[in-house]
Amino acid sequence: MPTDLDTLAREKLSQVLRDHPDPAGLDLGEDLVETYGITSLNKVLFLTSLCKAAEVGLGNFTEDDLAGMRTLGDVVDALRPHAPLKG
């Protein structure tokens, strides 16, 4: 069980991507759409899964927030203030 948000986010993103790449190899700064080809439907699935695993309420976020989460780092930064996990 991962204990930090960064690791958890990488794992959940890997699960959404078709080929399930090595989570450690995912770059926090890369664009989720342009680099990882994530679709709108997959992006919300990723956020939903991550919030559930990190025990963060989805209600903390709006569609505008979601649109602003362009990289994995953006997602982690957005969740961090609401997460009980360290990282």
Next chain:
Amino acid sequence: MTASIINRIIAERPAHDGSLTVTGLGHRTTLPLAEFHDRARSVAAALSRRGVGAGDRIGILSANRLEWVLLDVAALMLGAQTAGFEPGKFSPDAELVAGYALDALYTDVRLPGDAPSRVLPISAVTGYAEEDADGFEPVQWAATQCTTVKFTSGSTGVPKGLEATAGSIDSSLHAVQSLFEHGPGDDVLTFLPLSLLQQRYWLYSALHWGHDITITTYQSVFAVLPAVRPTVVMGVPAFFDTAKRHIEGVIAGGVEPAKAAAELFGDRIRYLWTGSAPADPATLRFYDEAGLAIFEGYGLNETCITTKNHPGAHREGSVGRVLPGKEVIIDDEGVVCVRSDHPVNTAYTYAAPGDSESVFRPGGIVRTGDLGRLDEDGFLYILGRSDDVIVLDNAKKIIVRPIETRFRDTGAVAECVVYCPSPAGLVAVVSPHPGPVDTAVIDEALAAVNAASERDERIIRVIVADEPFTVEGGLLTSQFKPIRKRIADRYRDRIDNPKAGIHAH
């Protein structure tokens, strides 16, 4: 046909307990449909005071939201037409207003400084709904009057505009209700753009038959599904494919299939509705095996819903039996033609010269362009788009859809579109799955597809698109169908270059 549903829902305040929920990430509003009716009536009165009346046309360019449907029902009450424009594809400018003869345009897009005075923020409708209805009385529609303009997700250029008759809407609503009997206890979830008239059918259905309806957006749908706990979800194949992959991941983690499906869709699903594009048979089987009934149907904008599988008549591989009020005729060339008791229309309002004549025939008949067959029990099977038929130099006709479906169903690619740039053979442009492209897997899939194909149907080269086809990228329609011509335009150089791409061995 029995009484007009459209006329009843605008004239009568609902006496049932049905409710409307508009929700998305971070927001949720629920109101009784009776209260929604009151608000729509106030909006109609407010519009009337601002000079909008019967025969006028109200444009709506906005993402799904409460004001969208308030405007829609208010326009019905006024006798005004709506024209729903898909967000992201149009700009709220003078050209749009003039091009579609709009008397008002409501939008959630930030208004440009030079926006015409007829262009207004859709948020203004919230205020209209608080105004006094002032004795306003809704009009009544004749069956042949057109309540709305809908735009086809065409395969070429500018979308075609088609006005839809009140009679066609009533006919479709009656037919669907006869198959599924929606009522109190049901909650139909809709997330595709409300600019698609069929999405608004569910609101009309809820107002009439007293079930609940939940409206969200495709950006939020997976976030809100488990909490909404709908009984019916209307989607398109790409949506159900994405959900399937997610559920499979959960199952791989050791969760029972039914539980994994319920975690995403909620625990009250009565059935899933898919249409607009051919569904992957493996996806349909997956949901059936997970305990979620899924029914595929068939219809075009020009015909409205024509056939539908349903609990009472369902046959695998078919798109169902013909609905009441419709007749399917397979012509001499194998093309599906649809005759309607209440046609959507007899011509496009906005289209290039010749477009209407190629589709609309006398007697309320639409020539769909799709190839199909009816079985002995009246189930329709779609075999391919006649527009997508490639005629080889040996005069053999290749229906490309089955080949494309075969390639997609290998799982190696998300989408496949096949062209015939030269007599050398077929060339496929494939949309990769998100993530790094695995050329070896696509190569294997190509070999498998060719092994299962007739000699003339073999693909000689595969062009892997630079990025997955997306709606935002302009290569998929809003209903996630590949836009054949645009894909060809985008990848023309490589399609025509015999050295480009992955070559068949």
